[in-house]
Amino acid sequence: MRKCLLSIMVLLCCHIAIAQSAPETSKNAMVVTAQHLATNVGLQILKQGGNAIDAAVAVGYALAVVHPCCGNIGGGGLMLIHRANGKNIFINFREKAPAKLQRDMLIHNNKVDNKKILFGYLGSGVPGTVKGLNLALKKYGTMPLKIVMQPAIRLAQHGYKLTAGDVKFLGKFTDVFRQHMNVAKIFLKSGKPYKVGQILLQSELAHTLSLIAQHGSRAFYRGNIAKQMIKAIQAHGGVMTMKDLADYRAKITKPVVCHYRGYKVMSSPPPGSGTTLCEMLSILNAYPLSKMGFHSAESIHYNIEAMRYAFADRNHYLGDPAFVDNPAKKLLSPQYIKIIRQQIKANKAGNSRALLKKHLLQESPNTTHYSIVDQYGNAVAVTYTLNSFFGNKRIPGNTGFFMNDELDDFTIIPGKSNQFHLIQGKANLLAPGKQPLSSMSPTIIMKNNKLFMVVGTPGGSTIITQILEVIENVIDFHMNIAEAVAAPRYHMQWLPDKVYIEPHAFSKEVIKQLEKMGYKIHVGLASGEKRWGAVMAIKRNLKTGEYSGAADPRRPAGAARGY
Ligand code: GLY
DSSP: OHHHHHHHHHHHHHHSOOSOSSOEEESSOEEEESSHHHHHHHHHHHHTTOOHHHHHHHHHHHHHHHOTTTOOSSSEEEEEEEOTTSOEEEEEEOOBOOTTOOGGGGEETTEEOHHHHHHSGGGOOBOOHHHHHHHHHHHHOOSOHHHHHHHHHHHHHHOEEOOHHHHHHHGGGHHHHHTOHHHHHHHSBTTBOOOTTOEEOOHHHHHHHHHHHHHTHHHHHTSHHHHHHHHHHHHTTOOOOHHHHHHOOOEEEOOEEEEETTEEEEEOOTTSSHHHHHHHHHHHTTSOHHHHOTTOHHHHHHHHHHHHHHHHHHHHHOOOTTTSOOOHHHHTSHHHHHHHHHHOOTTOOOOHHHHHHOOSSOOOOOEEEEEEEOTTSOEEEEEEEOSSTTTTSOOOTTSOOOOOOGGGGSBSSTTOBOTTOOBOOGGGBOOTTOOOOOOOOOEEEEETTEEEEEEOOOOTTHHHHHHHHHHHHHHTTOOOHHHHHHSOOEEOOSSSOOEEEOTTSSOHHHHHHHHHHTOOEEESOTTSOOOOOOOEEEEEOTTTOOEEEEEOTTSTTOEEEEO
16 A cells, blocks of 8 residues: 555646645644635634634635636535434535526527637526625524625735735636726736735625625625626626526435445535435445556556446537426435446446437536534535636626526526536426526535534546545545645546547556447547646544645645644
8 A cells, every 4th residue: 555655646746736644633623725815714604613604605706816827706606514413404506597598698699609718708507606605604603694705805905925826727818807897806916917925905805795794695796786786797698687696596305325334424416416426426436446556457447437428418418407307316225336336347438429319327727625624513515606716707897706506507408518518408407587507516524423524625527536536545545635636537428429538647658448348538638728626635544533624736726724
């Protein structure tokens, strides 16, 4: 095992910058986010006696300020809570399609109009973040909204010093920011990209956040902020109305649950993709991955096949539960999992196109994740998103926040792919008032009723497979949480029928063996992007109760901190 870990670390040292090779450890509590100042905000709330939910809400608002590509109030997300009293809660605050939006508005000459979806207001769903965070605080938090929002307001009002990790994101979109004066005046410094060490001030966002802190969700969904949003949206071809905003509700339901090698895995039901994560884990439960070895051709083969079958089901059957009867129970039933395993041949790649015709069930960017555990035994996993980095790259009026372009996650034309090259079916077809299917899967793992892991990541369709691999790295390959998060990754999503890998994820010999089995290996992602996510994970030592946390080195502004 030591040898195996050593070789992983050598591989990582040579090819991937590792921010942390050893995890941050703590006795009482831990916060892991994609931006170190947001991590500090969460920790400060916990030290003041707040619980993990108070900290999660404070971090949610803080990331909207210090991680504006992805943290947001103009988007939506999913929250999973494990309470110290043993109760587990899922909060769905995913965006919704406006009531007047029709699919044909997003189609031009029989093609999906990507420009409209990704850069216009027609691709924006009704935002859910403010309702979701405020609902979580009201139901399960202990502190007033004004107090938990104070750090975010301060960071927006007084500004914060940009690090290399922050500048990396801001600097990517200079040309797009230049197209809109109200965006350029905040996110460019005299028309140029920000540099490391400069201060980013967001006084308009501070004002918006102050209104929410004072008046609660009403300020965002009915007041002046709502009016500005709708004015900007309708002036630029969007169809969202004040009624869409006023009608938005975040929903509380139960997590999807499965078991993997004696661990209880809880994740996000639709519109999240925890069902798909659970389907992969359930398939893999029968294969001795640990014996096969980390990134051996054999263990990769079974993983890829689990990914292929689970993604085929996801993209065919799953959608907003308010519109679609999701067959989650059937997909996770032992009988169905057995049928899938019978199709998987040793040493031979499966065929995604063949699966397209024969569904086995006989029935009909960018995002950010954070994980928090508190001193009382509560745990929270939140993934929330604007979809693309900085959403549609537009700020409504002088509200200071970016709007999402989440509706790209819908099937707009069945059989045609979206920005993540996902080919999805009718269950996820855009409809007025519907929530698009998400890959987000904030996940909490228990062992013998004790908290074991909190994990999640951004990364579009790769979210599900990244979480799978980190779980395996810990449970099957016995890595510490920092190693598990840093280890190189791979991904398969049914179609395209290729295996996407991080540079140097597999040895040349393993690639040869996989190609011999029939796999097409592609270094990079289908979208051509380099975003392999940003896992934020916490693990609890089941013997000592100590926490260890790791922020993904792929998102260098992040930090894990505990006390
Ligand atoms: N917008 C990416 C996702 O929710 O899967």
